[in-house]
Amino acid sequence: MATRTIVEAPGVARRRRLDETYIGEWLMTTDHKKIGVMYMLTGFFFFLAGGLEALLIRTQLAVPNGKVLSAEIYNQIFTMHGVTMIFLFVMPTLTGFGNFIVPLMIGARDMAFPRLNAFGYWVVLFAGLFLNSSFIFGAAPNGGWFNYAPLNELTTACGNAVMCTPGMNEDFWLLGILLLGISSIAGSLNFVVTILKMRAPGMTINRMPLFTWMTMVTAFLLLFALPSLTAASVLELLDRHLGTHFFQAQFGGDPLLWQHLFWSFGHPEVYILILPAFGMISEVLPVFSRKPIFGYTFIAWSGVAIGFLSFTVWAHHMFAVGLPPIAQAFFATSTTLIAIPTAVKIFNWIATVYGGKVSLKVPMLFALGFIAMFLIGGLDGAALAVVPFDYQVTDTYFVVSHLHYVLFGGTVFGIFAGFFYWFPKISGKLLDERLGQVQFWLMLIGVNLTFFSMHILGLLGMPRRIYTYPGDLGWNELNLLQTVGAYMLGIAIMVFFWNLTISLRSGEPAGNDPWDAYTLEWDTTSPPPHYNFPVVPTVRSRRPYYDKKNPDIADWKTATH
Amino acid sequence: MRMPYFRGMKRWIIPVVLLSSLLFAACGGNSPTILNPTGPVSSQEANLFWFTLWVATFVFVVVEAVLIWSIIRYRERPNMPQPKQIHGNNTIELIWTVAPSLFLFAVLAGTIYTMFNLQNISGTGQRIEVKAVGHQWWWEFDYPNQNNIVTADTLYIPKGTVIQVDLLSNNVIHSFWIPSITGKTDVVPGHVNRQVFRADQIGEYRGECAEYCGTQHAHMNFNVVVLDQNAFNTWVSTEQKAAQNPTDTLALQGQKIFKTTGGCTGCHGIVGVDLNSFTSDKTTSGLPTTSLVGPNLTHFGERDLLAGGVLLSSNGKDWAEDPACQLVNGKLANKDSCSLYQWLHDPQAVKPGNDMVIGSLTDDQIYALIAYLESLK
Numbered sequence: 001m002a003t004r005t006i007v008e009a010p011g012v013a014r015r016r017r018l019d020e021t022y023i024g025e026w027l028m029t030t031d032h033k034k035i036g037v038m039y040m041l042t043g044f045f046f047f048l049a050g051g052l053e054a055l056l057i058r059t060q061l062a063v064p065n066g067k068v069l070s071a072e073i074y075n076q077i078f079t080m081h082g083v084t085m086i087f088l089f090v091m092p093t094l095t096g097f098g099n100f101i102v103p104l105m106i107g108a109r110d111m112a113f114p115r116l117n118a119f120g121y122w123v124v125l126f127a128g129l130f131l132n133s134s135f136i137f138g139a140a141p142n143g144g145w146f147n148y149a150p151l152n153e154l155t156t157a158c159g160n161a162v163m164c165t166p167g168m169n170e171d172f173w174l175l176g177i178l179l180l181g182i183s184s185i186a187g188s189l190n191f192v193v194t195i196l197k198m199r200a201p202g203m204t205i206n207r208m209p210l211f212t213w214m215t216m217v218t219a220f221l222l223l224f225a226l227p228s229l230t231a232a233s234v235l236e237l238l239d240r241h242l243g244t245h246f247f248q249a250q251f252g253g254d255p256l257l258w259q260h261l262f263w264s265f266g267h268p269e270v271y272i273l274i275l276p277a278f279g280m281i282s283e284v285l286p287v288f289s290r291k292p293i294f295g296y297t298f299i300a301w302s303g304v305a306i307g308f309l310s311f312t313v314w315a316h317h318m319f320a321v322g323l324p325p326i327a328q329a330f331f332a333t334s335t336t337l338i339a340i341p342t343a344v345k346i347f348n349w350i351a352t353v354y355g356g357k358v359s360l361k362v363p364m365l366f367a368l369g370f371i372a373m374f375l376i377g378g379l380d381g382a383a384l385a386v387v388p389f390d391y392q393v394t395d396t397y398f399v400v401s402h403l404h405y406v407l408f409g410g411t412v413f414g415i416f417a418g419f420f421y422w423f424p425k426i427s428g429k430l431l432d433e434r435l436g437q438v439q440f441w442l443m444l445i446g447v448n449l450t451f452f453s454m455h456i457l458g459l460l461g462m463p464r465r466i467y468t469y470p471g472d473l474g475w476n477e478l479n480l481l482q483t484v485g486a487y488m489l490g491i492a493i494m495v496f497f498w499n500l501t502i503s504l505r506s507g508e509p510a511g512n513d514p515w516d517a518y519t520l521e522w523d524t525t526s527p528p529p530h531y532n533f534p535v536v537p538t539v540r541s542r543r544p545y546y547d548k549k550n551p552d553i554a555d556w557k558t559a560t561h
Numbered sequence: 562m563r564m565p566y567f568r569g570m571k572r573w574i575i576p577v578v579l580l581s582s583l584l585f586a587a588c589g590g591n592s593p594t595i596l597n598p599t600g601p602v603s604s605q606e607a608n609l610f611w612f613t614l615w616v617a618t619f620v621f622v623v624v625e626a627v628l629i630w631s632i633i634r635y636r637e638r639p640n641m642p643q644p645k646q647i648h649g650n651n652t653i654e655l656i657w658t659v660a661p662s663l664f665l666f667a668v669l670a671g672t673i674y675t676m677f678n679l680q681n682i683s684g685t686g687q688r689i690e691v692k693a694v695g696h697q698w699w700w701e702f703d704y705p706n707q708n709n710i711v712t713a714d715t716l717y718i719p720k721g722t723v724i725q726v727d728l729l730s731n732n733v734i735h736s737f738w739i740p741s742i743t744g745k746t747d748v749v750p751g752h753v754n755r756q757v758f759r760a761d762q763i764g765e766y767r768g769e770c771a772e773y774c775g776t777q778h779a780h781m782n783f784n785v786v787v788l789d790q791n792a793f794n795t796w797v798s799t800e801q802k803a804a805q806n807p808t809d810t811l812a813l814q815g816q817k818i819f820k821t822t823g824g825c826t827g828c829h830g831i832v833g834v835d836l837n838s839f840t841s842d843k844t845t846s847g848l849p850t851t852s853l854v855g856p857n858l859t860h861f862g863e864r865d866l867l868a869g870g871v872l873l874s875s876n877g878k879d880w881a882e883d884p885a886c887q888l889v890n891g892k893l894a895n896k897d898s899c900s901l902y903q904w905l906h907d908p909q910a911v912k913p914g915n916d917m918v919i920g921s922l923t924d925d926q927i928y929a930l931i932a933y934l935e936s937l938k
Contacts, residue, residue, distance in 0.1 A: 071776045071913055144773050150750060151733040151775055249751025255734060256749060289635070295649040320736060320771075321747045322754035329673050336669045343661035344654070346624065351653070354631045356644045368632060375624055379617040382665065386613050386672045388606045388679050391744025392595045395736060395771040459610075461593035461740040463771045466779035470870075473767070474592040559648050 030114035031530060032099050035121050037426065039096030040419075042125055043089050047493075049132065050084035053077045055490055058450075062483035064471035074467035075142040076169070080132070082145030083173070086273065087180050088128045090411055094276040095120075095187050097418055098215040100426060102191065104521035104528060105209045107200025107537045107544075112193040120186040127179035134172040141173035144465060146266065147236075149247030149258035154240050170240065174233045181226045181233075188219035195219075200520065202539035206300075209519045209542070210293060211418075213300045214279030217307045221268045221275070224311070229265035232258060256321060263314035271310045274374075274406060275303060277414025278345060281367040284417050285349055287517045288364035289356025292555070295348040296542060302341035309338040319390045328387050335385035342378055346371060361515075362436030366417035369444050373409025377402060380455065395465075398458025404451045408489075413443070416496070423503075424510030428526045431507065435499040442492035449485030453478045518543035593740040593767035599787075601682045602743040602758040609675050616664055680757040684723040686790065691716065691726045695735030695748040697774060698781040698915065699869040701856060708801045709839040711830075713856030714866040715784040717800075719793035720763055728754040736772035739785050745771045760787040765865075776914035782870035799938075803833030804859050807936045815933025818926050823919065828855035831937070854916055862938040867900055871912045901931050 018024035026034060056077050060066040069077060103111055111117045134140040143152045152170040195216045199208065208216075236258070238244040245251035247258045278299075286293045293299060312334040319328055349371050358364070380402040384390050393399065416439075423431050457478045462469065469475055513522040523545045524533055541547055541555035598604040635644075692703040693716070704710040718724050728737050728748040738745035743758035760766075770781035788796060807813050819825045820834065830836040830853045839857070903910075905927045908917035922930070 071779065075776060075778075142776075148734060148773070151773070249749075250731070254751055256752070289644070291644050292646055292648050294647065295654055298649070298654050320745050321749060322752055325677055328676060332672050332676070333669060336665045339665055340658060340662055344658055347657040348649075348654075350624070350628050350631060353628070353635065355647065356635050357637050357641050358632055358635045359637045360632070368628070371628055372625060375621065379621055382668070383610075383613045383617060386609055386668060388672065388675045388744065389610045389613060391746070392603070392606050392610070392740065394745065395773075459595055461595060461767070461769065463738075463769055463778075465773040468779050472591050474594075553646070555646075558646070 030110075030118050032103050032111045032114065032117060033426075033528065035117050036096045036098075036100030038121055039092045039099055039124070041096075042121075042128065043091075043093030043096055046084050046088035046092070046128055048497075050081050050089055051490060051493060053081035053084065055486060057081060058483040058486040060467065061469070061479050063480065064469050064476055066468050069467065071467045072142065075465075076135075076140035078465060079141045079144055079147075079173075080135075083131065083141060083176075084128075085407070086145060086269070087177070088124075088131070090273050090407070090415075091180075091184065092124050092128075093415055094218070094273070094411075095124075095184075097211075097280065097415075097422070098187075098191060098218075098276065101422060101521055102212050102215055103194060103198070104425075104524070104532055105212050105519050106195065106198065106203055107520050107533060107539065108194060108198040109532050109536075111190050112198055113190050116186050117190050120183045120190070123179055123183035123186070127176050127183065130179065131172055131176035134169065137168060139168045139172065141176075142169045143173065146259075146262055147173050148262075149236065149239075149255045150249070152236060152240075152258075153248060170236070174237050174240075178230060178233050181230045184222050184226055188222040191215055191219035192223070200537050200539050203544075206297070207539055207542045207544075208300075209279075210282035210296065210299055210303075211276070211279035214275045214282070214303050217303050218272050218275045221272050221307055221310065225265045225268035225272070228261050232261035232265070235261075256318075259318055259321065260314070263317045264311070266317065267314040268307075268310045270406070271306055273411050274414075275306070277370065277411045277418075278303060280414045280418035280421070281349065281370050283519065284363045284367040284421050285352045287421075287515050288359045288361060288367070289353050290359070291352060291356040292518075292543060292559075293348070294351035294354075295344075299345055299348050302344045305341040306338060309334060309341070313338055316385055316390075319387050320394050332385050332387050336382065339378065339382045339385075346375060346378070361420075362431070362433055362440060363417050363421035363515075365437065365440045366413050366420060369440060370410060370413040370417060373405055373413060373444075373447060376452075377405030377410055380405065393458045395463055396458035397454040397462045397464060400464055401451045401454030401458065404454070405447075408451065409447050416440075416443075421515065422521075424514045425521055425526050425528070427504060427507070428510055429503050429507030430510045430514060431503045432499050435495055435502075439492045439495040439499065442488055442495065446485045446488035446492055449488060450482045451485075453481050453485075457482075513545075516549075518546040520544055523548065593769065595740045595744075597741060599762040599764070599766070600742040600758055600760045602679055603739075603741060605675050605679055606744050609671055612671055613668055616668055620661075620664060682723060682757065682759050684759045685721045686719070688723045688725050689718060691718075691724060693726045693728050693737055693748070695728070695730040695732070695737070695770065695774070695781075696854075697732050698770070698777040698912075699856060700737075700768070700770075700781070700783045704797070707797045710797065710800045711839050711857040712800070712860065713864070714869065715786055715864050716768065717786045717788060717793065717796050718760055719790045720760055720787050722790070723757060723759050726756045726758075728756060733774050734772050735770045735774050735781065737768070738771040739766055739768040741766045742785065747772055760785070763787050763789055770869075777869070777871070777912055780869045780871040780912055782866065784866050784870075800860055801839075803838075804831050804937050805833075807933060809932060809936065811929050811932040812936045813933075815929035815931070818922070818930050819933060822926070823922065823930060825919075828853055828916070830857045830859070831861075832857075832859045858934065858937060860937055862935045867904055868908070868912055868915065868917070871904075898931050898935065901934065902927055905930055 019028040026038065029035060056069060057074070060068040060074055099111065099117065103109070131141070141147065147170065152173075154166055195208070195212055235244070235246040239246050239248065245253040247253050247255050249255060282293055282299055313331060315323060315327065315331040316335045319331070353368070380398070384393070384399065384402060420431055420436055423429070457475060460474055462475050469479075510526050512524065512526050515522070520537055520539075521528075523537060537544060541559065543555050547554035547556060595603060595610070596607055598607045690704070690706055692705060694701040694703065699713055700716075701711065701713050702716050726737065728746060730748040730750045732750065734750070735748040736745045737748055737756060742760050743756060746754050746756040748754065764787055766785040766787065768783040768785050770778065774781065807816060816834065819831070826835040832839055839859075905919065905922065908915060908919060
């Protein structure tokens, strides 16, 4: 019988494989936690880029007839600010939270498709670098984040005038968005399958944590909304390079087709950006109020209702394009309807705080700030459904104010609530409480200085997307105020990154459960081991870890769900 | 434990409110504000705004008050017992689902009612029809029932008469907006949108393009001049005439430059010079008028705005401080001429990306052209 012998050269160490080195481990990882961290790092990197662009915009607009940026550069900067913040900061960061937290929350050991997960991340990173590489060519997208046709067409579609977009600017936008779409579809499929199939024993749909709920609704929204954007982008590429005329009026195409396709993605997208933040604060509020969430079922299902309704409201972005009045009445009604589940959520959050034992730690401050600011964004959003008023303020700074109250006062506050809440789990260290409070108050004041006055500026007739304005229209003081507020926000973000740096180096050790929390992710070490849980937990209520810590008064003994 | 932060907030909230109301009062003297409506359309829009604002303010104050009160009342204090573990209450859920619905549907009813009635307006005399054409980046106004007058940058309308503006574009999407008089309607290639409104006060108003339309979107404004009926009729009869040949020698020289070395007729029409009439489909040189991509200059001298408002004559302060302007001030009559000098000297420097191309002219040639253009009243 032949025997195989392995001869190892004595004294020579085996060469380490790539995935055993520190860098290689990250490059080749399929661990949902590492991928989640990479998503977040990437998101925060682009947050800095988009924030820098915002400061450039505000510097240009600080005084009338500003000379900091030329018209062309300004248009590239404001377009990339929107694209970066939406597609490269908020979406990757929220996906990062979902990646890290959701499998832990539902007691799973990883996402359903770990390799697909890694693929999704790397596509985001390269799509982001691709989009931003356009700056090297001086050809960053310059058509606004919505990239309207026919401005995004090549010269020949532009009639007498010759100033459409002959350069590569729009090609960067279209190809970048297609790439990001691929990543989002991969990620969403992964979330849907993970959440539906990999929950721990006993965790029924109606016992899932609300962040998991909202991540699932978001994933479904992406799956149904993205095809429309992808189709629009492909049609536009065909128009630009293969001579089709989908959006060109003089050849029988229709520019409004772009708007319908874009906004049937674009409005669900707005909820894609906010629903996970809803989920985050629905986790933070109960823990820091020492009570269960009030009206779990209503919060969860109002999220689902928002998801469905979000597909019926897209043309409220188009009230000024000349739709028939009956269509406008329909979209005004659907937009009014979608405000109801949103209001229900706000009331339930406040009811969670009411009667609690409210600990005003930084995650809670941000969660409460979220409610206070998102309410403003909700109210001025509902005002924009008032069609005749919308004729006046659409495409003015009023809309800029609204969307920033929702996205900054809402989503960004939510992200910071979640980040301060889960950072101990991710890193094993606590973030500094005092720096966090400084950051919170700077942000709260900064947001209102910057964005509240934009309401007034819109009422005073200042349009969006203008690179400069004359000095005699009464817009000067408000613009200066907004610039001051924007720099204040910039300082707040610097405080955050300082906090992150020193806390990573020498933060207080967090322990497994620094907040005395309720959900499964806290029932393991910080950071969690590769396999998450030594023993897969069993769930008997909506607060499994609370039950474990308080067996005598466990939820499953006192409440039926 | 953390409550001092909230005590502190009360102290600074008063100056913040004071400051913001001061700012509100300080601004807006000259603004194209929607809150000072001068026509039935903008009035209805503003009224609906005030109604919505009151509803929203009520909701805002109540909800924020409950939120802040709950935070302060239930903040963590030493020896505080664990709160009661309440999971929800269906009756309360029902109440706060129905309550906001009532507010929202009140606003929705106002919305739909106003929307369908917004353009049901009547006025004195016959409706004036105007075609507003959005170019990159200036507005052209045609009056088909007034002998097809064509002007640019300034919309003249009579007070108290219903104005019907048909909105056309052969390039990208623009949006037609006169904040004091009417909300905006987009100008979409391939669609003819219509905006109907009435202006009730004589005066000058700022109009703006509100849809992002490319590099110089910021400089696509127009003036709206509301005249009384007599003054409007006078304006129409003046406007219908062909341009007069100038008598001044400098202006005559300018006319020659316009026709020859300046190369202006390739893009611009002047009735009586290179066009036979506003309606002619051929220029005197045989080119179709549709090839004239620039504004019709027949009565240029009466215009207050230049190139979509990039050089605003009423805003002379900025330009009078410009060294180039000071250089020529001695030779030019007023700030308008100074603006025009800047424009003719280098239109691409003034408004980068616009369609205006001009050969390099000497300063003397520019002065002559200015004299001619300003004589075109």
